[in-house]
Amino acid sequence: MRISVIGCGYLGAVHAACMAKLGHEVVGIDVDEHKVAQLSAGHAPFYEPVLDDLLSELEESGLLRFTTDMSAARGAEVHFICVGTPQKRGENGADLRYVDAAVAALAAHLSAGDVVAGKSTVPVGTAARLAEVLADTEPGATLVWNPEFLREGHAVTDTLNPDRFVYGIPDGSEDHPAVAVLDRVYEAPLAGGTPRLVTDYATAELVKTAANSFLATKISFINAMAEVCEATGADVTRLADAIGLDDRIGRKFLNAGIGFGGGCLPKDIRAFMARAGELGADQALTFLREVDAINMRRRTRVVELTRELCGGTLLGQRIAVLGAAFKPESDDVRDSPALSAAAQLQLQGAVVTVTDPQALANAARRFPELPMEQDLETTLQRADAVLLLTEWQEYRELDPHLTKALVTSPRILDGRNVLDPAKWRAAGWVYKGLGRP
Template identity: 60%
Template sequence: MARVGKRRITVTGTGYLGATHAACMAELGFEVLGMDVDAEKIGVLASGRSPFFEPGLNEVLARNVASGRLRFTTDPAELAAFGGEGAVHFLCVNTPQSAGSDAADLRYLNLAVEALAPHLTESCVVVGKSTVPVGTAAAVADRLRELAPAAVETAWNPEFLREGHAVADTLHPDRLVVGVESAEAEQALRDVYASLLEDGVPFLTMDLATSELVKTAANSFLATKISFINAMAEVCEAADADVVLLAQALRLDPRIGTRFLEPGLGFGGACLPKDIRGFAARSRELGVGQALAFLHEVDGINLRRRARAVTLARELCGGSLEGRRVAVWGAAFKPDSDDVRDSPSLAVADALAGEGALVTVYDPEARDNAAKYLPHLGFADSAREAARDAQVVVHATEWPEFREIDPVEAAGWVAQPHLVDCRNTLDLAAWRGAGWTVAALGRPAAAR
């Protein structure tokens, strides 16, 4: 493949990953064309706005749409015409969990390849960024060779974005992982990320299969670490010990590290739950299911924390939630996001309602998404409104504004000052001092 000057970039799929990647590639100075079959979403992006909440993304989108470096389309044929020779075409489509199975659903990825490949009449590189089961990249490469008129190289460049930090994670990543089959594909990605490499970002080159495993292995390790501290919370509750103090001690061990030892309601979102399930499913297909059998328990620990939060709320209500008014502070799966996919907070709210509670939810950013997902719940415009006449308040997502609430003032909002802290980020001594009866995951009775 001939070298070109400034390579043009296209991005297929403009969800969370694709919209962020397209905007950030334009921010690095490339001409970028994003494509999606969702015309409404494309219209929003073309106006320089994000269809979802992500700190800093609107500013990057607006700046680069206004400059002309970033455009959007619904036509896959336009991608190939725009890119020309030497283009780098990124595939950023969603790979959700299959209905009725733990395996990944690759239909959107396959559709994207089928739509793009016939239009690739000039040599280029197609780069997958979606999280996929190991072996998918090789299958994509085979399909591109079958369908594309020109010589097309395939590479895989997994993403490691954290919702709430996606722009920074794209423009200042901790590492770049690329799976390639040729020197041409590697050079194309070195060209794309040249400015990041100049800043010293590690660039790890490997085969396609290993690059796919890096992403799923990283997410599985992270999920395991989160579930480990929550397993310790279960033990602490049984032993009347304090998981918060335990976590503080563990963080001082350099072999363990300081991050992701926050005991609480566990992980959720669009990545970790479906990725660990998909990884385990793929291991079974490869005949090594026993190697990842522990991920089933990692998943189980995570889900048990949700059930335990409901139990604590029920206990504070005297053993029954029927007819009780419950305020749930938080619906997003994490702060700085409006994503409610597999949200532990929203799962708890739904479970409370399932036991007959009258649930009102407040979230600074995720209210609309939560209301679409669970319209039978009540929704409020503020923490105070949600807590009005409540008999128990459940702190479910650790938004900073909840830590700033004055517990003395909040006691005047509710019918009964009962609090369940699912995230262990509130000052429980201050809440107890204001007259609240407090329960918290993994804390001893004295600390509750």
């Protein structure tokens, strides 16, 4: 099939490459000339494992190209809207200007029978409004909502082999012609057994925000339990193991630490609350305010525990912060708990150095006042305390004996609870986890 992808940021670039990998002829369209040039040369403008290899492979196949010319969408059968929906400045609601602009620009190049598939995460009610916009320009085109469920660091796999497809169809009917069109797009993963659900617009829009809200709630729940464990001397990791054995609960996303960040969960739950307020259903989501508050409180807790590790003061203490990205296998620093904590430590007088395998360039743009160091060993030298705040594998595998030889004071805060406390204490370290005795 011929496919266009509007917006070639994280979501769009991955989706375009994966659609071409499935055998479709794909054009990715973006207003950013530099981004288009990078992608055309086979390089993603962000870090995502295996994506560069996939882009290079497809560059030679002729199935994938990138351009800034919206007219290149003309002739495609399916057009995916993959632009960002960031949080509005000074508000909780989602900023839909990029979605609106993409649909308006695309509308002039549509033909009867085309399917426009929204993948961006939007507030409920957006699809119905955009469908009216398209109807004014090309009434023969159909808008569907087809939310994405990517995990950064696993985006290629999640696109090629997703755990489900959701089609939001105007009438919610399996018999709508657009269902057959999307089934052709996703023929390979559907044949492999991926479940597919056909719903109305509103349900499809709610799937992503509801899923993210549930995951955020689960993370904040175990972090709230970590606070209780610290007050009682209990161990939150063993608590999570025990309650996670209940198959109604499960162990995934029950890892206490410094909280969630990134470009999805924080802004999505806030946008969900804002939209519920507009609809008069704000009381239904008041619990998300506490979910958000617990999450933000974890960053302050990192500062408090670091001060305790350093004997009650941060002034002049050399702090090595391991991790800048909000999660491993990513260079995304949006709403990063690690960077937020590092900045707070610096403001309180600590001499902070941040390292990360992939995210330092983005971190330096976001926090130019924070000292950054690419080399891990250099970062650790003469440190008074080490903070593991992003659980990259190379940090998880640090040798406590070799690391002790580099630092001034063997004190470590395991902000992700991924190290073996007994191993580090046996090597002479003062070890502190979150919610662990």
